[in-house]
Amino acid sequence: MHAFGFDLRPRAPRPLLTVDDYRRAARRRLPAMVREYIDGGADDLATLTANRAAFARWGFRPRVLTGHQSPDLATTVAGVDLDLPVLLAPVGLTGLAHWQGDVAAARAAERRGTRHVLSTASSWTIEEVAESTTRAHFFQLYPHSGDTATALMARAWNAGYRTMMVTVDYPVRGNREGERRTGMGPPPTLTPVQALRMCRHPTWTYQTLRHRRISARNLVEGGGVAAAVESVEIQERHLSQATLNWDDLTWLRDGWQGRLYVKGILTAQDAEKAVSCGMDGVVVSNHGGRQLDFAPAALDVLPEIVAAVPNTEVLLDGGVRRGSDVIKALALGARAVLIGRPYAYGLAVGAEDGVARVLDIFAEEIERTLALLGAPSVQALDPTWLRPHPTPL
Numbered sequence: 001m002h003a004f005g006f007d008l009r010p011r012a013p014r015p016l017l018t019v020d021d022y023r024r025a026a027r028r029r030l031p032a033m034v035r036e037y038i039d040g041g042a043d044d045l046a047t048l049t050a051n052r053a054a055f056a057r058w059g060f061r062p063r064v065l066t067g068h069q070s071p072d073l074a075t076t077v078a079g080v081d082l083d084l085p086v087l088l089a090p091v092g093l094t095g096l097a098h099w100q101g102d103v104a105a106a107r108a109a110e111r112r113g114t115r116h117v118l119s120t121a122s123s124w125t126i127e128e129v130a131e132s133t134t135r136a137h138f139f140q141l142y143p144h145s146g147d148t149a150t151a152l153m154a155r156a157w158n159a160g161y162r163t164m165m166v167t168v169d170y171p172v173r174g175n176r177e178g179e180r181r182t183g184m185g186p187p188p189t190l191t192p193v194q195a196l197r198m199c200r201h202p203t204w205t206y207q208t209l210r211h212r213r214i215s216a217r218n219l220v221e222g223g224g225v226a227a228a229v230e231s232v233e234i235q236e237r238h239l240s241q242a243t244l245n246w247d248d249l250t251w252l253r254d255g256w257q258g259r260l261y262v263k264g265i266l267t268a269q270d271a272e273k274a275v276s277c278g279m280d281g282v283v284v285s286n287h288g289g290r291q292l293d294f295a296p297a298a299l300d301v302l303p304e305i306v307a308a309v310p311n312t313e314v315l316l317d318g319g320v321r322r323g324s325d326v327i328k329a330l331a332l333g334a335r336a337v338l339i340g341r342p343y344a345y346g347l348a349v350g351a352e353d354g355v356a357r358v359l360d361i362f363a364e365e366i367e368r369t370l371a372l373l374g375a376p377s378v379q380a381l382d383p384t385w386l387r388p389h390p391t392p393l
Protein backbone atom coordinates (compact mmCIF):
# COMPACT_ATOMS: atom_id res chain seq x y z
CA MET A 1 0.00 0.00 0.00
CA HIS A 2 1.27 3.48 -0.83
CA ALA A 3 0.40 6.84 0.75
CA PHE A 4 1.91 10.12 -0.38
CA GLY A 5 4.67 8.20 -2.13
CA PHE A 6 5.72 6.22 0.94
CA ASP A 7 5.68 2.44 0.90
CA LEU A 8 3.60 1.33 3.86
CA ARG A 9 3.91 -2.40 3.26
CA PRO A 10 5.49 -4.15 6.24
CA ARG A 11 9.18 -4.72 5.76
CA ALA A 12 10.42 -8.28 5.43
CA PRO A 13 11.79 -9.58 8.72
CA ARG A 14 15.56 -9.28 9.02
CA PRO A 15 17.63 -11.35 8.67
CA LEU A 16 15.90 -13.20 5.84
CA LEU A 17 15.61 -16.72 7.25
CA THR A 18 12.88 -18.37 5.23
CA VAL A 19 11.54 -18.51 1.69
CA ASP A 20 8.57 -16.49 2.88
CA ASP A 21 10.96 -13.77 4.13
CA TYR A 22 12.49 -13.69 0.64
CA ARG A 23 9.02 -13.46 -0.85
CA ARG A 24 8.17 -10.42 1.23
CA ALA A 25 11.50 -8.76 0.50
CA ALA A 26 11.13 -9.48 -3.24
CA ARG A 27 7.61 -8.09 -3.36
CA ARG A 28 8.80 -4.76 -1.95
CA ARG A 29 11.45 -4.49 -4.65
CA LEU A 30 9.32 -5.27 -7.68
CA PRO A 31 6.71 -3.15 -9.49
CA ALA A 32 3.14 -4.44 -9.41
CA MET A 33 3.18 -6.01 -12.88
CA VAL A 34 6.25 -8.10 -12.07
CA ARG A 35 4.90 -9.03 -8.63
CA GLU A 36 1.75 -10.28 -10.30
CA TYR A 37 3.69 -12.08 -13.01
CA ILE A 38 5.77 -14.00 -10.49
CA ASP A 39 3.35 -14.49 -7.64
CA GLY A 40 -0.01 -14.62 -9.38
CA GLY A 41 -2.07 -17.59 -10.46
CA ALA A 42 -5.05 -18.53 -12.61
CA ASP A 43 -8.69 -17.47 -12.01
CA ASP A 44 -9.63 -17.85 -8.34
CA LEU A 45 -6.17 -19.06 -7.27
CA ALA A 46 -7.74 -22.34 -6.11
CA THR A 47 -4.90 -24.52 -7.41
CA LEU A 48 -2.25 -22.05 -6.28
CA THR A 49 -3.68 -22.24 -2.75
CA ALA A 50 -4.23 -26.00 -2.92
CA ASN A 51 -0.56 -26.62 -3.74
CA ARG A 52 0.42 -25.21 -0.34
CA ALA A 53 -2.50 -26.68 1.60
CA ALA A 54 -1.66 -30.21 0.40
CA PHE A 55 1.67 -30.15 2.27
CA ALA A 56 -0.01 -29.06 5.51
CA ARG A 57 -2.21 -32.17 5.48
CA TRP A 58 0.81 -34.40 6.09
CA GLY A 59 2.66 -34.73 9.39
CA PHE A 60 5.63 -36.82 10.45
CA ARG A 61 6.25 -40.09 12.31
CA PRO A 62 9.65 -39.42 13.89
CA ARG A 63 11.93 -42.21 15.13
CA VAL A 64 14.12 -41.59 18.15
CA LEU A 65 17.53 -42.89 19.23
CA THR A 66 18.49 -43.77 15.69
CA GLY A 67 22.07 -42.56 16.18
CA HIS A 68 22.40 -41.05 12.70
CA GLN A 69 24.84 -38.20 12.19
CA SER A 70 24.82 -35.66 9.36
CA PRO A 71 21.95 -36.82 7.16
CA ASP A 72 22.80 -37.36 3.51
CA LEU A 73 20.94 -35.10 1.07
CA ALA A 74 22.45 -36.45 -2.15
CA THR A 75 20.41 -37.97 -4.96
CA THR A 76 20.50 -38.44 -8.72
CA VAL A 77 18.17 -37.03 -11.34
CA ALA A 78 18.50 -37.98 -15.00
CA GLY A 79 21.72 -39.75 -14.12
CA VAL A 80 23.21 -36.53 -12.71
CA ASP A 81 24.49 -36.52 -9.12
CA LEU A 82 22.97 -33.75 -7.03
CA ASP A 83 24.00 -32.54 -3.55
CA LEU A 84 20.38 -31.81 -2.67
CA PRO A 85 17.04 -33.00 -4.07
CA VAL A 86 15.90 -29.53 -5.16
CA LEU A 87 16.21 -28.24 -8.74
CA LEU A 88 15.36 -24.83 -10.15
CA ALA A 89 12.22 -25.09 -12.29
CA PRO A 90 11.97 -23.45 -15.71
CA VAL A 91 10.72 -19.89 -15.22
CA GLY A 92 10.24 -17.66 -18.25
CA LEU A 93 11.42 -14.05 -18.30
CA THR A 94 13.44 -14.20 -15.09
CA GLY A 95 15.07 -11.01 -16.37
CA LEU A 96 12.03 -9.25 -14.91
CA ALA A 97 12.99 -10.38 -11.40
CA HIS A 98 16.62 -9.37 -11.92
CA TRP A 99 18.32 -8.52 -15.19
CA GLN A 100 20.90 -11.31 -14.62
CA GLY A 101 18.03 -13.81 -14.65
CA ASP A 102 18.83 -17.35 -15.71
CA VAL A 103 22.57 -16.78 -15.86
CA ALA A 104 22.55 -15.94 -12.15
CA ALA A 105 20.16 -18.81 -11.39
CA ALA A 106 22.17 -21.40 -13.29
CA ARG A 107 25.38 -20.26 -11.58
CA ALA A 108 23.76 -20.41 -8.16
CA ALA A 109 22.47 -23.93 -8.87
CA GLU A 110 25.96 -24.97 -9.88
CA ARG A 111 27.46 -23.47 -6.72
CA ARG A 112 25.02 -25.42 -4.60
CA GLY A 113 25.49 -28.73 -6.42
CA THR A 114 22.15 -28.87 -8.19
CA ARG A 115 20.66 -28.04 -11.60
CA HIS A 116 18.71 -25.24 -13.19
CA VAL A 117 16.17 -25.97 -15.93
CA LEU A 118 16.38 -23.28 -18.60
CA SER A 119 13.00 -22.14 -19.95
CA THR A 120 12.39 -21.76 -23.69
CA ALA A 121 11.07 -18.30 -22.73
CA SER A 122 14.29 -17.26 -20.95
CA SER A 123 15.54 -13.68 -21.00
CA TRP A 124 18.93 -15.14 -21.92
CA THR A 125 19.72 -17.40 -24.85
CA ILE A 126 20.49 -21.09 -24.51
CA GLU A 127 24.08 -20.39 -25.56
CA GLU A 128 24.58 -17.47 -23.15
CA VAL A 129 23.49 -19.54 -20.17
CA ALA A 130 25.56 -22.56 -21.25
CA GLU A 131 28.67 -20.39 -21.66
CA SER A 132 28.34 -18.83 -18.24
CA THR A 133 28.20 -22.20 -16.47
CA THR A 134 30.50 -25.17 -16.52
CA ARG A 135 28.18 -28.13 -16.14
CA ALA A 136 25.48 -29.43 -18.44
CA HIS A 137 22.15 -28.07 -17.33
CA PHE A 138 18.61 -29.02 -18.22
CA PHE A 139 16.50 -27.42 -20.93
CA GLN A 140 12.72 -26.96 -20.99
CA LEU A 141 10.95 -27.02 -24.34
CA TYR A 142 7.65 -25.50 -25.33
CA PRO A 143 7.18 -27.62 -28.44
CA HIS A 144 5.19 -25.43 -30.76
CA SER A 145 5.81 -25.72 -34.51
CA GLY A 146 7.96 -28.67 -35.57
CA ASP A 147 10.63 -26.46 -37.17
CA THR A 148 11.11 -24.26 -34.14
CA ALA A 149 11.20 -27.25 -31.81
CA THR A 150 13.81 -28.94 -34.00
CA ALA A 151 15.91 -25.78 -34.07
CA LEU A 152 15.66 -25.24 -30.30
CA MET A 153 16.54 -28.88 -29.60
CA ALA A 154 19.57 -28.70 -31.88
CA ARG A 155 20.76 -25.49 -30.21
CA ALA A 156 20.30 -26.97 -26.74
CA TRP A 157 22.12 -30.16 -27.66
CA ASN A 158 25.01 -28.28 -29.28
CA ALA A 159 25.30 -26.03 -26.23
CA GLY A 160 25.73 -29.11 -24.03
CA TYR A 161 22.26 -29.65 -22.60
CA ARG A 162 21.61 -33.35 -22.15
CA THR A 163 18.28 -33.46 -20.30
CA MET A 164 15.13 -31.91 -21.66
CA MET A 165 11.72 -31.34 -20.10
CA VAL A 166 8.77 -30.91 -22.45
CA THR A 167 6.02 -28.82 -20.90
CA VAL A 168 2.56 -30.02 -21.90
CA ASP A 169 0.17 -28.09 -19.65
CA TYR A 170 0.05 -24.96 -21.82
CA PRO A 171 -2.53 -25.64 -24.56
CA VAL A 172 -3.54 -21.99 -24.08
CA ARG A 173 -2.34 -19.40 -21.62
CA GLY A 174 -4.03 -19.56 -18.21
CA ASN A 175 -6.20 -16.65 -17.14
CA ARG A 176 -4.09 -14.64 -14.70
CA GLU A 177 -6.23 -11.67 -13.86
CA GLY A 178 -3.62 -9.99 -11.67
CA GLU A 179 -1.25 -9.91 -14.65
CA ARG A 180 -3.95 -8.56 -16.93
CA ARG A 181 -4.88 -5.80 -14.48
CA THR A 182 -1.31 -4.62 -13.99
CA GLY A 183 -0.31 -4.57 -17.65
CA MET A 184 1.56 -7.86 -18.08
CA GLY A 185 -0.78 -8.65 -20.94
CA PRO A 186 -1.06 -10.31 -23.23
CA PRO A 187 0.17 -8.18 -24.81
CA PRO A 188 2.10 -6.16 -22.22
CA THR A 189 0.93 -2.56 -21.95
CA LEU A 190 2.37 0.31 -19.97
CA THR A 191 -0.07 3.05 -19.03
CA PRO A 192 1.24 6.39 -17.73
CA VAL A 193 -0.01 5.43 -14.26
CA GLN A 194 1.90 2.14 -14.34
CA ALA A 195 5.01 3.93 -15.56
CA LEU A 196 4.70 6.41 -12.69
CA ARG A 197 4.33 3.56 -10.22
CA MET A 198 7.55 2.05 -11.50
CA CYS A 199 9.34 5.17 -10.31
CA ARG A 200 8.75 3.88 -6.81
CA HIS A 201 11.22 1.13 -7.69
CA PRO A 202 14.12 3.19 -9.07
CA THR A 203 16.80 0.49 -8.80
CA TRP A 204 14.67 -2.08 -10.60
CA THR A 205 13.60 0.44 -13.26
CA TYR A 206 17.12 1.71 -13.86
CA GLN A 207 18.64 -1.81 -14.15
CA THR A 208 15.81 -3.13 -16.30
CA LEU A 209 15.98 -0.21 -18.73
CA ARG A 210 19.75 -0.37 -18.85
CA HIS A 211 20.14 -4.13 -19.45
CA ARG A 212 16.92 -4.74 -21.39
CA ARG A 213 16.47 -8.40 -20.49
CA ILE A 214 12.70 -8.38 -20.78
CA SER A 215 12.06 -10.39 -23.94
CA ALA A 216 12.21 -14.13 -24.61
CA ARG A 217 15.62 -14.10 -26.29
CA ASN A 218 15.45 -17.63 -27.68
CA LEU A 219 12.46 -16.55 -29.74
CA VAL A 220 13.11 -12.88 -30.54
CA GLU A 221 16.24 -10.79 -31.06
CA GLY A 222 16.68 -7.71 -28.88
CA GLY A 223 15.61 -6.80 -25.41
CA GLY A 224 13.50 -3.64 -25.64
CA VAL A 225 9.79 -3.20 -25.09
CA ALA A 226 8.93 -3.97 -28.74
CA ALA A 227 10.83 -7.26 -28.53
CA ALA A 228 9.07 -8.08 -25.26
CA VAL A 229 5.67 -7.50 -26.85
CA GLU A 230 6.69 -9.56 -29.87
CA SER A 231 7.90 -12.45 -27.72
CA VAL A 232 4.60 -12.51 -25.81
CA GLU A 233 2.74 -12.52 -29.12
CA ILE A 234 4.91 -15.39 -30.34
CA GLN A 235 4.15 -17.24 -27.14
CA GLU A 236 0.46 -16.64 -27.71
CA ARG A 237 0.48 -17.72 -31.31
CA HIS A 238 2.92 -20.61 -31.19
CA LEU A 239 3.82 -21.70 -27.68
CA SER A 240 0.18 -22.27 -26.86
CA GLN A 241 0.16 -25.88 -27.86
CA ALA A 242 -3.52 -26.62 -28.38
CA THR A 243 -2.81 -29.09 -31.18
CA LEU A 244 -0.02 -30.95 -29.39
CA ASN A 245 -0.76 -34.66 -28.98
CA TRP A 246 0.86 -37.95 -27.93
CA ASP A 247 2.27 -38.55 -31.42
CA ASP A 248 4.19 -35.28 -31.07
CA LEU A 249 5.70 -36.58 -27.85
CA THR A 250 6.88 -39.71 -29.65
CA TRP A 251 8.28 -37.46 -32.41
CA LEU A 252 10.18 -35.43 -29.79
CA ARG A 253 11.46 -38.64 -28.23
CA ASP A 254 12.90 -39.68 -31.59
CA GLY A 255 14.51 -36.27 -32.05
CA TRP A 256 16.25 -35.98 -28.66
CA GLN A 257 19.15 -38.24 -27.80
CA GLY A 258 19.36 -37.24 -24.14
CA ARG A 259 17.06 -37.88 -21.22
CA LEU A 260 13.52 -36.71 -21.77
CA TYR A 261 10.94 -35.75 -19.14
CA VAL A 262 7.38 -34.60 -19.63
CA LYS A 263 6.32 -31.74 -17.33
CA GLY A 264 2.70 -31.13 -16.39
CA ILE A 265 1.35 -34.63 -15.65
CA LEU A 266 -1.51 -34.87 -13.13
CA THR A 267 -3.06 -38.33 -13.62
CA ALA A 268 -1.84 -41.93 -13.46
CA GLN A 269 -3.22 -42.59 -16.97
CA ASP A 270 -1.22 -39.77 -18.54
CA ALA A 271 1.91 -40.86 -16.66
CA GLU A 272 1.51 -44.38 -18.11
CA LYS A 273 1.05 -42.96 -21.62
CA ALA A 274 4.15 -40.78 -21.20
CA VAL A 275 6.21 -43.79 -20.21
CA SER A 276 4.89 -45.78 -23.14
CA CYS A 277 6.08 -42.90 -25.38
CA GLY A 278 9.59 -43.50 -24.04
CA MET A 279 9.85 -40.73 -21.44
CA ASP A 280 12.63 -41.16 -18.89
CA GLY A 281 10.67 -39.30 -16.27
CA VAL A 282 7.56 -37.29 -15.48
CA VAL A 283 7.19 -34.02 -13.61
CA VAL A 284 4.00 -33.90 -11.59
CA SER A 285 3.05 -30.26 -11.93
CA ASN A 286 0.15 -27.87 -12.42
CA HIS A 287 2.48 -25.07 -13.54
CA GLY A 288 2.42 -23.57 -10.07
CA GLY A 289 -1.35 -22.94 -10.26
CA ARG A 290 -0.90 -20.62 -13.27
CA GLN A 291 -2.78 -22.63 -15.88
CA LEU A 292 -5.93 -24.71 -15.18
CA ASP A 293 -7.55 -23.49 -11.99
CA PHE A 294 -9.03 -26.32 -9.88
CA ALA A 295 -6.44 -28.70 -11.27
CA PRO A 296 -5.39 -30.88 -8.32
CA ALA A 297 -2.56 -29.98 -6.01
CA ALA A 298 0.59 -31.65 -7.27
CA LEU A 299 1.26 -33.39 -3.94
CA ASP A 300 -2.26 -34.85 -3.82
CA VAL A 301 -1.83 -36.77 -7.08
CA LEU A 302 1.80 -37.74 -6.53
CA PRO A 303 1.07 -41.14 -4.85
CA GLU A 304 -1.19 -42.40 -7.66
CA ILE A 305 1.36 -41.41 -10.28
CA VAL A 306 4.27 -43.00 -8.42
CA ALA A 307 2.22 -46.20 -8.12
CA ALA A 308 1.34 -46.17 -11.83
CA VAL A 309 4.93 -45.79 -13.12
CA PRO A 310 7.07 -47.47 -10.47
CA ASN A 311 10.22 -47.75 -12.61
CA THR A 312 10.22 -44.15 -13.80
CA GLU A 313 11.71 -41.07 -12.16
CA VAL A 314 8.93 -38.88 -10.82
CA LEU A 315 9.67 -35.25 -9.93
CA LEU A 316 7.22 -32.79 -8.39
CA ASP A 317 6.76 -29.06 -8.29
CA GLY A 318 4.18 -26.61 -6.97
CA GLY A 319 4.06 -24.99 -3.55
CA VAL A 320 7.38 -26.28 -2.20
CA ARG A 321 8.48 -23.62 0.29
CA ARG A 322 10.10 -25.52 3.18
CA GLY A 323 12.61 -28.31 3.64
CA SER A 324 9.83 -30.28 5.32
CA ASP A 325 7.78 -29.98 2.08
CA VAL A 326 10.67 -31.54 0.18
CA ILE A 327 10.81 -34.42 2.66
CA LYS A 328 7.06 -35.04 2.36
CA ALA A 329 7.26 -35.15 -1.46
CA LEU A 330 10.21 -37.53 -1.33
CA ALA A 331 8.49 -39.75 1.24
CA LEU A 332 5.51 -39.99 -1.14
CA GLY A 333 7.78 -41.16 -3.94
CA ALA A 334 9.25 -38.13 -5.74
CA ARG A 335 12.92 -38.46 -6.69
CA ALA A 336 13.39 -34.72 -6.24
CA VAL A 337 11.40 -31.49 -6.37
CA LEU A 338 11.63 -28.31 -8.39
CA ILE A 339 11.09 -24.81 -7.06
CA GLY A 340 9.85 -21.92 -9.20
CA ARG A 341 8.81 -18.79 -7.34
CA PRO A 342 11.20 -19.30 -4.38
CA TYR A 343 14.25 -18.76 -6.55
CA ALA A 344 12.59 -15.89 -8.41
CA TYR A 345 12.32 -14.20 -4.99
CA GLY A 346 16.01 -14.94 -4.37
CA LEU A 347 16.89 -13.43 -7.75
CA ALA A 348 14.90 -10.26 -7.07
CA VAL A 349 16.56 -9.79 -3.68
CA GLY A 350 20.14 -10.69 -4.46
CA ALA A 351 20.76 -12.08 -7.99
CA GLU A 352 23.06 -15.12 -7.89
CA ASP A 353 23.77 -14.83 -4.15
CA GLY A 354 20.05 -14.53 -3.46
CA VAL A 355 19.28 -17.76 -5.32
CA ALA A 356 22.20 -19.53 -3.64
CA ARG A 357 20.88 -18.40 -0.26
CA VAL A 358 17.39 -19.73 -1.04
CA LEU A 359 18.97 -23.08 -1.92
CA ASP A 360 20.96 -22.92 1.34
CA ILE A 361 17.74 -22.40 3.25
CA PHE A 362 16.25 -25.52 1.66
CA ALA A 363 19.42 -27.54 2.37
CA GLU A 364 19.54 -26.41 6.01
CA GLU A 365 15.84 -27.13 6.54
CA ILE A 366 16.01 -30.56 4.88
CA GLU A 367 19.06 -31.52 6.92
CA ARG A 368 17.56 -30.35 10.20
CA THR A 369 14.22 -32.04 9.54
CA LEU A 370 15.90 -35.34 8.63
CA ALA A 371 17.92 -35.18 11.86
CA LEU A 372 14.81 -34.45 13.94
CA LEU A 373 12.97 -37.29 12.17
CA GLY A 374 15.80 -39.74 12.87
CA ALA A 375 16.23 -40.45 9.14
CA PRO A 376 19.73 -41.12 7.79
CA SER A 377 19.24 -39.78 4.29
CA VAL A 378 16.77 -38.60 1.68
CA GLN A 379 17.13 -42.04 0.08
CA ALA A 380 15.67 -43.68 3.20
CA LEU A 381 12.39 -41.77 2.97
CA ASP A 382 9.17 -43.64 2.26
CA PRO A 383 5.51 -43.26 3.34
CA THR A 384 6.19 -44.85 6.75
CA TRP A 385 7.73 -41.51 7.84
CA LEU A 386 4.42 -39.71 7.32
CA ARG A 387 1.01 -39.58 8.93
CA PRO A 388 -2.03 -37.42 8.15
CA HIS A 389 -1.75 -34.14 10.04
CA PRO A 390 -4.89 -33.52 12.08
CA THR A 391 -4.73 -29.73 12.24
CA PRO A 392 -3.76 -28.33 8.85
CA LEU A 393 -2.45 -24.76 9.05
Ligand code: FNR
Pocket residue numbers: 037038039051089090091092119120121140167263285286287288289290317318319320338339340341342
Ligand atom coordinates in the same frame (compact mmCIF):
# COMPACT_ATOMS: atom_id res chain seq x y z
C1 FNR B 1 6.66 -20.66 -14.50
N1 FNR B 1 6.60 -21.98 -14.92
C2 FNR B 1 7.07 -22.31 -16.17
N2 FNR B 1 7.11 -23.62 -16.55
C3 FNR B 1 7.62 -23.97 -17.75
O1 FNR B 1 7.66 -25.17 -18.06
N3 FNR B 1 8.10 -23.02 -18.60
C4 FNR B 1 8.10 -21.68 -18.29
O2 FNR B 1 8.56 -20.85 -19.06
C5 FNR B 1 7.53 -21.31 -17.04
N4 FNR B 1 7.45 -20.00 -16.68
C6 FNR B 1 7.05 -19.65 -15.42
C7 FNR B 1 7.10 -18.32 -15.03
C8 FNR B 1 6.78 -17.99 -13.70
C9 FNR B 1 6.86 -16.56 -13.27
C10 FNR B 1 6.42 -19.00 -12.79
C11 FNR B 1 6.14 -18.65 -11.34
C12 FNR B 1 6.35 -20.30 -13.18
C13 FNR B 1 6.17 -23.04 -13.99
C14 FNR B 1 7.35 -23.55 -13.17
O3 FNR B 1 8.23 -24.28 -13.96
C15 FNR B 1 6.88 -24.47 -12.03
O4 FNR B 1 6.06 -25.48 -12.54
C16 FNR B 1 6.14 -23.71 -10.92
O5 FNR B 1 6.71 -22.45 -10.70
C17 FNR B 1 6.21 -24.52 -9.63
O6 FNR B 1 5.48 -23.91 -8.63
P1 FNR B 1 6.12 -22.95 -7.50
O7 FNR B 1 7.40 -23.57 -7.01
O8 FNR B 1 6.33 -21.64 -8.15
O9 FNR B 1 5.04 -22.93 -6.47
